[in-house]
Amino acid sequence: MSSILQPINNISDRFELGEQIGEGSTGYVVRAQDKENRDLDLALKVLDPRRWGNGFNRDIKDFELAHREVESWASLSGHRRFPRFHGGYYEPDLTHYICLDRIDGVTLRQDLDQRLQHGNKYSPEEIRCILIGISEGIHAVHHLNRVHRDLSSNNVMVDGDLNVKHVDLGFLTAENMLRSLFSTTCGTLGYTSP
Numbered sequence: 001m002s003s004i005l006q007p008i009n010n011i012s013d014r015f016e017l018g019e020q021i022g023e024g025s026t027g028y029v030v031r032a033q034d035k036e037n038r039d040l041d042l043a044l045k046v047l048d049p050r051r052w053g054n055g056f057n058r059d060i061k062d063f064e065l066a067h068r069e070v071e072s073w074a075s076l077s078g079h080r081r082f083p084r085f086h087g088g089y090y091e092p093d094l095t096h097y098i099c100l101d102r103i104d105g106v107t108l109r110q111d112l113d114q115r116l117q118h119g120n121k122y123s124p125e126e127i128r129c130i131l132i133g134i135s136e137g138i139h140a141v142h143h144l145n146r147v148h149r150d151l152s153s154n155n156v157m158v159d160g161d162l163n164v165k166h167v168d169l170g171f172l173t174a175e176n177m178l179r180s181l182f183s184t185t186c187g188t189l190g191y192t193s194p
């Protein structure tokens with residue numbers, strides 16, 4: 001974990017932070033530039049400890065969830081259905097940062113909403129392309145003996161060619177940990193099974 005998750009005094013020492021590009025239950029996501037490699041177009045997922053201990057995460061102790069997410073990103077980095085992982089950082093107040101390639105696209109939810117508004121339905125070929133993209137990512141997760149646990153249209157992004165990338169590994173769990181989590185609620189309301 002040490003090499004993929006490093007302490008940093010202030011994230012701005014290393015990154016120039018840009019506008020917010022997303023928000024979720026565990027924090028928010030901003031556009032960023034690495035001062036040591038300005039060629040990369042990055043997204044920094046900011047995990048704010050002040051939001052922990054609420055809602056779905058209330059049973060998870062300490063920073064286990066953030067550390068697990070960093071480790072999951074490192075494991076899946078390089079797979080074409082996930083943005084590349086460039087490192088995890090934490091500040092003295094324990095705000096954690098996950099540095100990923102920025103996906104130039106919209107969430108599947110946003111794409112669905114736009115299409116509904118304009119009456120622009122997906123063709124069967126487009127639906128096939130999206131489903132294959134989602135399945136390839138989930139297959140990679142299962143190949144690592146892990147379970148996604150939070151698949152939703154907000155956690156999948158698509159670009160203009162409907163290339164799919166999974167952007168949220170916050171609840172990814174190793175299969176051998178599942179037994180202790182059988183009684184834990186997670187996921188996104190509306191997407192969880194009854």
Ligand SMILES: Nc1ncnc2c1ncn2[C@@H]1O[C@H](COP(=O)(O)OP(=O)(O)OP(=O)(O)O)[C@@H](O)[C@H]1O
Pocket residue numbers: 021022023024025026027028029043045083100101102103104107150154155167168169170188
């Ligand atoms: N690599 C990325 N490139 C571009 N946008 C991103 C990226 N990662 C995340 N986002 C945007 O930020 C939003 C929130 O990210 P994410 O789902 O990881 O946060 P979260 O706090 O874990 O959300 P949740 O409420 O599902 O737990 C996404 O829905 C997406 O719009």
Ligand SMILES: [Mg+2]
Pocket residue numbers: 024025154155168
């Ligand atoms: Mg999410």
